[in-house]
Amino acid sequence: MAAMSERALIGWIRSRIGRRGGRIVVDSGDDAAVLRFGRRQILFKTDGVIDGVHFDSATARPEEIGHKAVARCLSDLAAMAGVPGFAVAALMIPRNAREQYVRRVIEGMERTASAFGAAIVGGDISSHPGRLAITVAMLGETQGWSPVRRSGARLGDVFAVTGKLGGSILGKHLRFVPRVREALELRRRFDLHAMIDISDGLLVDLDRLCRESGVGAVLEESSIPISPAARRLARRDRRSPLEHALGDGEDYELLFALPADQSSRLERSGLGRVVGEAAAMEGIYLRRRDGRLEERTAEGWEHRWGR
């Protein structure tokens, strides 16, 4: 099934989720669901990795596969400024897999969960005729504060990112550090209006955040932090380092909105870099170094406006 159908299905599912007596605070349209248990808010998220889709078992080390399976969920909780708590995991294992291999996958899962304060408390293991697949579900908490949603960006905000972007496929996608600690530090020190993790690329995830928030965005070409991997990858293919930074998925960095007057304090903190600002027009635009404004809304790359 094509990516578009997946998105349509997710929208259709989301449209069917009721509010359920007020106990569902945030539904599946955000990085994680937020549920009310008494006075506590609990974050709940599931995510899966599949051999041949999210990793290649011929080249990835088993510990890296386990790391990625857990770290993707951690990244989603981080995107809401959540504190990871507990995880359960379902492993679908090829019939011919060696036990030692599976143990190494699980050790990778445990090491990463534990490094970010999450305990794996349950699981399910099934042998099957297919390839290795791991699904993790994770619970987190916010310990008093409100989870940071995708929908809170407003005019007067700037957008910022942690880390450098692009070229994750060269290795980072298997070894990235989920930005759990950075998210908590950002939340403590700044007025985060909205946040998302960059899993499908800066443009796509910014577009998501902007649609949920009801704003547009202008990115500054000169401000996009381009990773060394994006430059290496650009030497191999016909796309520029900038295009890799804007479009490549699986960076698992944080993209967040905060008031413009906190920009310089953010940059001094070393926690993030401002990449653009919220705008009253609809869509995502890139301001080129020469001042031209280029529309880069997801599925709208080709349209350009001179200026």
Next chain:
Amino acid sequence: MAAMSERALIGWIRSRIGRRGGRIVVDSGDDAAVLRFGRRQILFKTDGVIDGVHFDSATARPEEIGHKAVARCLSDLAAMAGVPGFAVAALMIPRNAREQYVRRVIEGMERTASAFGAAIVGGDISSHPGRLAITVAMLGETQGWSPVRRSGARLGDVFAVTGKLGGSILGKHLRFVPRVREALELRRRFDLHAMIDISDGLLVDLDRLCRESGVGAVLEESSIPISPAARRLARRDRRSPLEHALGDGEDYELLFALPADQSSRLERSGLGRVVGEAAAMEGIYLRRRDGRLEERTAEGWEHRWGR
């Protein structure tokens, strides 16, 4: 990987789970993990179904597949006398699947979740080169009472089951009713000392419960409730209806221990049927109609003792 390796792996995983500051009340060795959030206890469980392992997409209706994916988790929560709350689901979808087919699977999931009070609050959908697989993670609560564990059976208890057993492969495994309501009713009216759902067969799951409880068990041949499906299946193969009732998996009935002096009240209630009693010896035994005691401990079928 063989079934034995899976079991070894699960034991190995379990041995690695710490108690984590007392917040993990029950670990993955039971039907669900039990976690402490403030004064609340939350049940957390994951389980998966895979085409070719847990269902056959060539014959199962898509709604049934969705039902089974959710109902297996519901059955696990029921086995602890939990009240289902929220679920997340990860779907791995064959690349050539039709959107309408996937919608029907999801409708089956939603209908069953909703029928037992659970809301699906999040999910993940990935296309992949393999077959359909669904992983569900579910949260439940106990609303004040302690979850019923596997480990509480003691001498002086009888063992009882809901429903009739065997032959689930003829259809029940796709359409079973998870015993959520029965479990709550049993918990309210009886002193449940231990409970498990019968997913791998009466003998295997009784063996699990007995090992956790540190008791043995004697089953009465004349008391085993044999389903019509077990009789139908027995006409097709060389195994007796009794053997199907004892050995077949996927009945998703409840197996529970309660004080012997509540036996007749249980049978009058219509909620369950006594099948045997706890015993001081190690292992699972079947008392034949002629009085012979036959050892039926898992992996120990062949050993027989005359009497």
